[in-house]
Amino acid sequence: MRRLLPHPLLSVVLAGLWLLLVNQVSAGHVVLGALLGWLIPLATARFWPEQTRIRHPLALLRYLGILIIDIVRGSFHVAHLILRNPVRLRPSFVPVPLALKTDLAISLLANTISLTPGTVSTRLSTDRRTLIVHTLDTGDADALIAEIKQRYEAPLRQIFEEGSE
Amino acid sequence: MTPLIDILLSLLILTGATFTFIGSLGLARLRDFYTRLHGPTKATTLGVGCLLIASAVFFSVRDEGASLHEVLVTLFLFITAPVSAHLLAKAALHLKVPSLAPTPPPDSDKPSNSAD
Amino acid sequence: MMLNLVIPVAYVLVSLAFLMSFWRLLKGPDAPDRILALDTLYVNTIALLVLLGIDLGSAIYFEAALLIAMMGFVGTVALCKYLLRGDIIE
Known part of the structure; x- marks a missing residue:
């Protein structure tokens, strides 16, 4: 089989x-x-050396729903920032520590970050523990990291990695 | 074509074209490479997505049968846009393109072969 | 029909987007800027083709849009890889 x-x-x-x-x-x-x-x-x-297992199909559907909403939100956010005076932007690079281990989950997280409000993933450190994220207009970097971890990383961890270690 | 579908299509096309315009405006207007990266990745992708969905609705209504192959291009664009943005940002960091924000320190050894 | 009024407006908006991306392609200043502009031009072209398809009521432009999307992505990845490593095929 x-x-x-x-x-x-x-x-x-x-x-x-x-x-x-x-x-x-x-x-x-x-x-x-x-x-x-x-x-x-x-x-x-x-x-395709690794076998991908989806452990929680319902959680995946929920994640996709959140993703679609955030893509629309992200585009409105970026549109608003572009139309405003560009001198007022406060861009910065924020290192986000990763708890994810598998390639698929990390690349999905990086792609999600690039599509959602105000952030683009720029580089993964060689040891795969930190993802450097560029933000267009930074308020509170720690709040941003907490939001990424809670909103995107936790569901991805649940869907692809729970019980695999 | 019913008036309702006409209005839906017009809205989708107008939103799509506006987002495409704003994405490129960002590309022309913002002040460093890393901020310019945001417009085309998000706004332009959603704009073309809206136009493609409008096209799918238009041909489905006109030919009285689902025309879903536009969904293929939409999915493809939404999957590839963040990948190209990531690679471009990585290349820019590697080349030390000037940035408004302080850039992170270079990685210890050679550029990593990241997950995507 | 509202659609007939909206399509010319959309043409103008997307064409302006095209011109702004082209301006960035000419101006640069760095290689990644030009690649980003080229990538945006691909996507703008897809938008124009889709609009043309709706305007003329013909589905034959779809294949062109799909091919541009695929070739555009492969081209961008190849150019980025060249900037990162100085080589495309290792």
Whole structure:
């Protein structure tokens, strides 16, 4: 089973992407999509050494909901700051200590930070313990770190890492 | 096309175009590279996202069948925008591009091959 | 129809965005600025193509938009990698 279908989740996503790409749902395309979803993970198995397990699908859905709201909020926030006088901006680099361990969770956190209000992730330290975040207009750096940790890092930790160590 | 859909589409297109405009305005107007990075990553991405959703609604209504392949481009843009922003910021820190804010000290050894 | 009034306004806004990104591409001053401007130009082009598709009621511009999105991302990543390491393929 493991050898024949190494990444079931990836297979489902690929089949779905194929249906979106051809923009129609017919029996033939469902079969072709399923075939591609089966063969591509087999052919590229060596690129995916880790098995990704989602431990809390509901928490993931909730996280996606928060993410969508924050993307919209983030864009309004940035638009407001751009239209204001740019001399009044107080940009800064803030180091955020990380509790996450896995590659997938860290990259998701970095991408989330870049899409949400006022922050862009800039660099991960070599020891993978600190993510340096650039903020557009900083008020309280400690409050920002606490918000990132509580709002984004805690759910990601719960979804991808709980019980894995 | 019903008036309701007409208004929804007009709103989506107007919001999308405005955010695209503001993103590029930020790129032209702000004063250092790191602050300029914020506009295109967030505002422009959401703007094009709105336009693509408007396009999906438009073709779904016109052809009387779901046209969802625009969702593919939207997803792709939302996944890639933060990755390019991260790489650009890392490259800028590596090249010591001047910044308004004090830059963090360089990493101990060579640039790390980060998670994304 | 409101849509017919909104589309020209959207064209103007996106074209202005395009011009501002192009100005940043010419002005720089550093390499990352120019790459960022180029990346924004890709996204602006996608916006223009999508608007054109809605305006002309034709779905054939979608493939072009998808390709520009993909090539734009690969191009930006390759250029960043070049700045970071002085090499693209290791």
